Amino acid sequence: MSEPRPVAEAAHHTERTHRGRVLAWSLWDWGSASFQAVVTTFVFTVYLTSAPFGPEAEVSSKLGSALLVAGVIVALVAPVIGRLSDAAGRRKTWLGINTAVTVASTALLVLVAPDQRYLTLGLVLLAIGNVAFEFASVSYNAMLGQIANNGNVGRISGFGWGMGYLGGIVLLALLLVGFIFPEVGWFGVTSEGGWNVRVAMVVAALWFAVFAIPVFFAVPEIPADPEAPGTARGLLTAYRDLFRTVADLWRNARQTLFFLFASAVFRDGLAGVFTFAGVIAALGFGFESTTVIVFAIAANVVAGLATIVLGYLEDRIGAKTVMIFSILLMVVCGMLIFLLNPLGAWVFWTFGLTLSVFVGPVQSASRSFLARLIPPGREGEIFGLYATTGRAVSFLAPAAFTAAVALGGSTIYGILGIALVLLIGLLLLLPVRAERTSGA
Template structure:
């Protein structure tokens, strides 16, 4: 990649896509996107709506204490991702084993999810549940590094935004289908399928087994249909573990010299992506705590939110290729800030307010996430996708305290839970300001 003499910004389009196929293969795109569909088993069931809720219930101890322990476990997982994600990506690039490590890390997550079945509702099993969730998060992030790096292998420079949107959209839609299956088949009825009840936590424990099978099955197509990486960075040289860190720091310095805008974007996106995560993380908390949703209503809202987010993400992916990813991200972040402020000022409007404006929020979250991935894929120098997407995961983890801290701070200052909305809005707004000066000029291929 060449650079602008004045600021280090790229003046050509996406050398990272030099490994891209001459034309898009619908079969490979679908196979790649089905990994996102399957990964909803971990995102939606394990870390968001089912298993972590089960793990922080009074069956495992005092709620506040157990929740804090979960937080520390996930924080530890974040530190491990921070330390190891860039190197795992770099090593898979240099060894030409991107798909191999996607498969290894994916099925470690599948195995860890299945092991959650053995977490019985007792304080004696809390440590096991925390260990499995934390380890699952680490290996899930490692898998994501290689999965995101494969985006350039299944898209062309003209379709990368569309393909990224398809992946994110399938992830949301997969979450919807799986949540409907486990909610109506296992969790909501007094006696679910196969006679399963909530006795001894069996409804949740069966749910994680279903989720493990779901992820394991839908991860297979990408491993079977997309060939192993053979691009510019596939040096196929063995490098020692500690030598990998030396190479990483050398590569970061080189990245700063060759593609300074990539570094700027990694920093800006880390901030606004944490705000995006906060929308989903604390959306359910606000729905139940301030707007009066029952547990069942929260899950129904979550399903509706995933429908809206999935459809908007796939649709806006077309605009990504036509207009470029930066306008999509900017418009999405502006929409999130405006909608968040409306929820804050209309906080006394009850459930209807949250249904209307909460769903409006989800219109913007998915497109911002998808366009962020395609933006970065267009900037990365050829052969360094795994390494840079590893940095993408790392920078996100490095500031993952921002949205939770801002949420808590504003509640403390305002004295009411709904003030936390302003904390999330502030993080998104700061990310928007940091994104504005990032150059996104791309050569248009016709």
């Protein structure tokens, strides 16, 4: 029998293992930027709403409808999918399945040629990818508890979030230089037939697939619950338990419940900013696809740096103050973009980048504010509900965007829909008190 390792050596090995798991976990976030930044925000949705696919307002409305359908599906299933996969001990399995569906949907976008006949195919693949990505995110976010503890969960979560921003910047830059900017890009790809965008979708799919792999080897699977019911029964039980949790919060931690609801609304407004920013830039201000990507890179850099800087300020003035002023200034910037639209592209550059300053701080402050509200001993449960409530209302921003475009007759009116969702979230946040209560 070999001698046991010295304590210092064992501790060093544990630290190395822990850091390896954190890096592997965060690489999924790095890779997922391919879907969030490239597919849903700045490249494919801009391409899909271009002239070859039909009239501007009609195509934008159909895009919003497709994302609305995806949001409704997520709202019906996401709140319990994490609970079911955890009970079965299949968290990594479902992360793998949904990641694979997202990657496949992204890769198949190469088939969407610039013609009206391919619009439906593009919308269906985009909706499937959105649903699968949201389901994958449920499992991915649940893994945070496996690699972090109360003393470092903020740093590790922030590191993963930062990796997502950075991954989006790097991939967008590569696509810009390799396919979008040059007349003849890498592998001889040109813009004829939309091949520069279509090939970029294949690259984005490969990017996600490669960087998603490490988490499946580094992070262990959780054990199954031997007392968990079967799938059909388990689905009903999961919904029943969800309602019980909400009822318990209403009785014992009402401020927490109020904040969960308010944050779900304004976080969906933030999602609307990411989803429709590229479309508004292209159709509302005439940005070329290359300019949209340059703006995306600048916005990601601004958002990442602002999140770090305002994170220090949050400790001095409070998380709620950061959220209130950040959301308010985002609404103001959105209204200025809408009102000053006739003055030209500089309006979107100026106020769009200003708006980007406040996106990350709202996300970061929202998480830390909730940590101060959670009743002792219920951190994991409430943070799980925090993740699912956001998805449960993920139809709000697409619905508001679609309605605004339909009523106004132009894509630029979609800004009003997104600003309305943010404003409602802000109004719901104002009465929430930053006090910790004890739960049952």
